[in-house]
Amino acid sequence: MDYSNLEGFIFLDGKLLKWTDAKLHVLSHGLHYASSVFEGERAYGGKIFKELEHTERLIRSANTLGFNIPYGIEEICKIRKDVLEANNITDGYIRPVAWRGSEMMGISAQDNTIHFAVAAWKWPSYFSPEAKLKGIKLNISKWRRPDPTTAPVNTKAAGLYMICTLSKHEAENQGFDDSLMLDYRGYIAEATGANIFFVKNDEIYTPIADCFLDGITRQTVIEIAKKENFKVTETRLKVEDLSQYSECFVTGTAAEVTPVKSINEVQFNPGNVCRLLIEKYTKLTLS
Ligand SMILES: Cc1ncc(COP(=O)(O)O)c(C=O)c1O
Known part of the structure; x- marks a missing residue:
């Protein structure tokens, strides 16, 4: 199992990409300085449980770290739906993630591009x-x-x-x-x-x-x-x-x-x- 090498599609910065093409550059602020926020959500029978609460928390997490996710609540919900459909998932785990990009690579990264991705996979149980x-x-x-x-x-x-x-x-x-x-x-x-x-x-x-x-x-x-x-x-x-x-x-x-x-x-x-x-x-x- 290697999450970078599965079949399917991932939303990244405006496009649904083939799973293995959803990559970021090694010089990303999110990777070096942890300026990154994410959500963990579940779909049951095709419906995201507490979708609005997760979306609001994602936006709030980003705002707390001092950046804005470049999509609103409705857009994020639509992206999530598209990702689930593209991957043919009705019961699974959804992982939206947003992070600062590469324009500045120091502690300060005020104007870095904010990237946004959504992946989803089938995942029955966290513990065995x-x-x-x-x-x-x-x-x-x-x-x-x-x-x-x-x-x-x-x-x-x-x-x-x-x-x-x-x-x-x-x-x-x-x-x-x-x-x-x-x-x-x-x-x-x-x-x-x-x-x-x-x-x-x-x-x-x-x-x-x-x-x-x-x-x-x-x-x-x-x-x-x-x-x-x-x-x-x-x-x-x-x-x-x-x-x-x-x-x-x-x-x-x-x-x-x-x-x-x-x-x-x-x-x-x-x-x-x-x-x-x-x-x-x-x-x-x-x-
Ligand atoms: C550290 C931590 N605490 C608590 C939770 C439970 O949060 P939630 O019920 O919103 O998934 C999570 C999971 O997201 C977590 O990562």
């Missing part, structure tokens, strides 16, 4: 199906989510993912599926590409999203849980309290709702709350 069913195993990363005054924490800016890849690689090398990241204060924050929830006495707890992505799936799951009459508390959560919780799960566009089996030596039992939320979330994605 058996891991997803049994629950995933997390370690705790040594890398922490940064202070909001250090980085634009509530964006999908490529630069924020450096610590996620470092954490996930270390977790995988130690036999875990993923890593729980703490925040800069030492409170529980999120996994490397998904938000985290806990259950105690049929009540749901999740960290306050003040220094990491307030995921679209997170917001959706909170809404579903409240509709199902669960009490949902957004609060500061501590590692030393982990053993108080009976269930744990992560949420994200890629992960959907995935039970967590353990965090280091603390075990959880994917139970009724988790099962119900998986069922309701799946139903919503297909509606």
